[in-house]
Amino acid sequence: MQTPTYQAMELAAELRLPTNGLDYTILAIYFAVVLGIGFAARRSVKTSLDFFLSGRSLPAWITGLAFISANLAATEILGMAANSAQYGAYTVHWYWIGAIPAMVFLGLVMMPFYYGSKVRSVPEMLLLRFDKWAHLLSSILFAFAAILIAGVNLYALAIVVEALLGWPQWVAIVVAGAFVLAYITLGGLSSAIYNEVLQFFVILAALIPIVVLGLKKVGGWGGLTDKLTATHGANFTTAWGGTGIGSSNPLGANWLTIVLGLGFVLSFGYWTTNFAEVQRALSAKNLSAGQRTPLIAAYPKIFIVFLVMIPGLVAAALVPKFGTPASGYQYNDAIPYLMQELLPNGVLGIAVTGLLAAFMAGMAANVSSFNTVFTNDIWGRYVVKGREDGYYVRFGRLITVIGVCASVGTAFLASSFSNIMSYLQTLFSFFNVPMFVVFIVGMFWKRASARSGFWGLLAGTVAAMVNYFVIYKRGIIDIPSDQGANFVSAIVGFVAGAVVMVVVSLFTRPKPAEELQGLVYGTTSPSMSEPPAAGDDAWYRRPALLGWGAVVLAAACYIPFSF
Amino acid sequence: MSEYSGYSEKDVQREVTELQSQSATAARIFDLRRIIGGLFVLYGVIVTIAGITDGQAAIDKAQGVNINLWTGLGMLLLGIFFLVWLRLRPTPPPVPPEGDGRAE
Numbered sequence: 001m002q003t004p005t006y007q008a009m010e011l012a013a014e015l016r017l018p019t020n021g022l023d024y025t026i027l028a029i030y031f032a033v034v035l036g037i038g039f040a041a042r043r044s045v046k047t048s049l050d051f052f053l054s055g056r057s058l059p060a061w062i063t064g065l066a067f068i069s070a071n072l073a074a075t076e077i078l079g080m081a082a083n084s085a086q087y088g089a090y091t092v093h094w095y096w097i098g099a100i101p102a103m104v105f106l107g108l109v110m111m112p113f114y115y116g117s118k119v120r121s122v123p124e125m126l127l128l129r130f131d132k133w134a135h136l137l138s139s140i141l142f143a144f145a146a147i148l149i150a151g152v153n154l155y156a157l158a159i160v161v162e163a164l165l166g167w168p169q170w171v172a173i174v175v176a177g178a179f180v181l182a183y184i185t186l187g188g189l190s191s192a193i194y195n196e197v198l199q200f201f202v203i204l205a206a207l208i209p210i211v212v213l214g215l216k217k218v219g220g221w222g223g224l225t226d227k228l229t230a231t232h233g234a235n236f237t238t239a240w241g242g243t244g245i246g247s248s249n250p251l252g253a254n255w256l257t258i259v260l261g262l263g264f265v266l267s268f269g270y271w272t273t274n275f276a277e278v279q280r281a282l283s284a285k286n287l288s289a290g291q292r293t294p295l296i297a298a299y300p301k302i303f304i305v306f307l308v309m310i311p312g313l314v315a316a317a318l319v320p321k322f323g324t325p326a327s328g329y330q331y332n333d334a335i336p337y338l339m340q341e342l343l344p345n346g347v348l349g350i351a352v353t354g355l356l357a358a359f360m361a362g363m364a365a366n367v368s369s370f371n372t373v374f375t376n377d378i379w380g381r382y383v384v385k386g387r388e389d390g391y392y393v394r395f396g397r398l399i400t401v402i403g404v405c406a407s408v409g410t411a412f413l414a415s416s417f418s419n420i421m422s423y424l425q426t427l428f429s430f431f432n433v434p435m436f437v438v439f440i441v442g443m444f445w446k447r448a449s450a451r452s453g454f455w456g457l458l459a460g461t462v463a464a465m466v467n468y469f470v471i472y473k474r475g476i477i478d479i480p481s482d483q484g485a486n487f488v489s490a491i492v493g494f495v496a497g498a499v500v501m502v503v504v505s506l507f508t509r510p511k512p513a514e515e516l517q518g519l520v521y522g523t524t525s526p527s528m529s530e531p532p533a534a535g536d537d538a539w540y541r542r543p544a545l546l547g548w549g550a551v552v553l554a555a556a557c558y559i560p561f562s563f
Numbered sequence: 564m565s566e567y568s569g570y571s572e573k574d575v576q577r578e579v580t581e582l583q584s585q586s587a588t589a590a591r592i593f594d595l596r597r598i599i600g601g602l603f604v605l606y607g608v609i610v611t612i613a614g615i616t617d618g619q620a621a622i623d624k625a626q627g628v629n630i631n632l633w634t635g636l637g638m639l640l641l642g643i644f645f646l647v648w649l650r651l652r653p654t655p656p657p658v659p660p661e662g663d664g665r666a667e
Binding site: 022025026029030033036037040041043044045046047048049050054055056057058062117118119120124128190194197198201205208209212213216217285341342343344345346347350389515517518519525 | 590637
């Protein structure tokens with residue numbers, strides 16, 4: 001998950017929502033539909049390709065919305081609102097510079113290689129480009145990270161549900177875990193993706209009333225900026241104010257670390273190599289749909305920031321010193337607070353449903369990518385090889401059950417050791433960056449040898465972690481905040497990984513050119529040049545147009561926030 | 564034996580193409596638009612009715628806006644949009660599987 005450094009997800013005690021039977025009916029209908037989708041999708045699962053990759057046959061609008069929805073977990077929604085309450089309009093950076101360029105890069109540059117090579121996972125791409133050591137390392141790290149993040153989502157769900165609805169934590173963990181287990185075991189990736197698309201619309205229906213009513217309460221956008229400028233200073237509602245190099249701001253980052261650290265390294269690392277996302281693009285029905293998946297997703301990504309940022313700003317405007325101990329609220333309470341204050345029964349039920357849906361989205365995306373990597377990349381390639389396809393489908397279902405149980409266990413562990421959880425999450429966020437380095441160097445430099453993948457991955461990950469946990473945490477170099485240290489560590493990881501790759505490549509043999517076809521920029525594989533399907537050359541289906549359109553739109557959105 | 568895995572892109576292409584010809588998703592997956600449309604029409608009706616029957620207290624809480632009514636109508640429109648889209652562009656019939664012997 002690309003969220004700011006993990007904040008323990010406690011909520012203030014008096015946020016219990018006044019839910020009634022109507023709200024619970026709305027919630028129950030949603031759970032019934034989710035389960036129904038799982039059962040219905042089961043009919044379409046015949047091969048392992050169906051279970052893990054939806055048979056590579058989904059239309060672009062579905063994969064595109066699933067792509068954005070998999071990222072729209074509740075930890076992201078609540079966390080970004082908390083971010084806005086704390087840092088103000090800086091939140092837009094995570095969306096406009098911290099996502100759009102990377103998503104467009106994935107769609108325009110990398111998808112032809114991902115989709116054209118027909119790999120079934122991101123680690124499998126490393127197997128083809130480098131060797132089995134890079135493959136094994138990345139698969140194992142990804143599998144751990146996916147289960148951990150699923151568990152963190154589950155734990156966060158339990159805390160929020162306990163605060164808002166009064167359910168005991170273990171009940172929420174077990175019930176939510178059981179639902180996700182059921183629908184993914186039944187229908188595989190198709191079930192996960194279909195539910196993600198549904199969740200997207202429910203989440204919109206949940207957030208829009210909050211934004212509308214919140215703005216009404218503070219007197220519109222003008223009233224909001226006036227109130228916030230009075231209490232937090234004029235920079236609070238600007239995107240770049242106070243980010244000159246050397247000037248201090250609450251984020252602890254200047255424009256350079258924002259652009260390079262967040263905008264380039266961290267964001268490209270997440271969006272281009274995180275298999276929970278890329279999997280959605282790989283399940284598309286042809287290359288054009290695969291390319292358009294992240295591009296279609298970029299448009300809602302540009303606008304969703306308003307739906308999560310405005311509640312945070314409104315909370316900061318309504319409650320003096322919101323988020324500090326003096327106010328009685330934590331930053332994470334922003335959206336729950338507004339739900340309690342503004343929503344009558346009815347839309348309250350929709351909002352609760354949307355929140356729970358968002359939690360399940362985060363968990364399910366990670367579980368569905370975990371079972372794919374574990375079955376295909378670890379089990380099927382190194383442990384039990386050469387069995388018939390049906391075996392791997394059965395194993396995939398089994399490992400889904402085991403994986404969900406492991407995330408449930410992780411969730412219970414997180415309830416005892418929330419500090420460890422935050423360390424582990426930060427740790428795994430540093431894994432995305434070296435993956436990105438390894439991919440980029442491998443894709444643009446033919447000379448990158450097979451061994452360099454493993455060493456680059458290892459070096460970059462270790463360097464980023466050393467920079468964060470040793471150099472920053474021990475105060476050897478002074479960086480104003482956790483967030484800023486995150487950005488710097490990402491840059492360090494990037495540079496270290498690249499340097500090590502170059503050095504190792506110069507001392508080892510390169511791969512022969514015929515094994516690099518379709519894996520390196522400038523080469524093609526047969527399916528990269530498949531003729532477009534009927535209707536795919538319509539103007540609104542041109543990847544270049546969609547991609548550059550998104551970039552221009554995101555840049556344009558900065559303008560009102562830059563003066 | 565070279566230090567490489569011995570597993571090349573051609574192997575991936577072959578395996579996946581084979582699986583794709585046997586895959587059932589394209590043929591058998593149901594159309595999601597029907598579900599989204601149905602759910603939001605249902606939600607729209609429920610919440611609109613809640614909006615119509617809301618007391619003044621609920622409207623005051625929502626800053627004087629009958630938010631249930633508006634949200635309900637919005638969801639109803641969304642649901643109808645999906646069902647209309649489904650009607651105008653129905654699910655294309657599944658492409659028959661490729662013939663045998665299609666290995667690359």
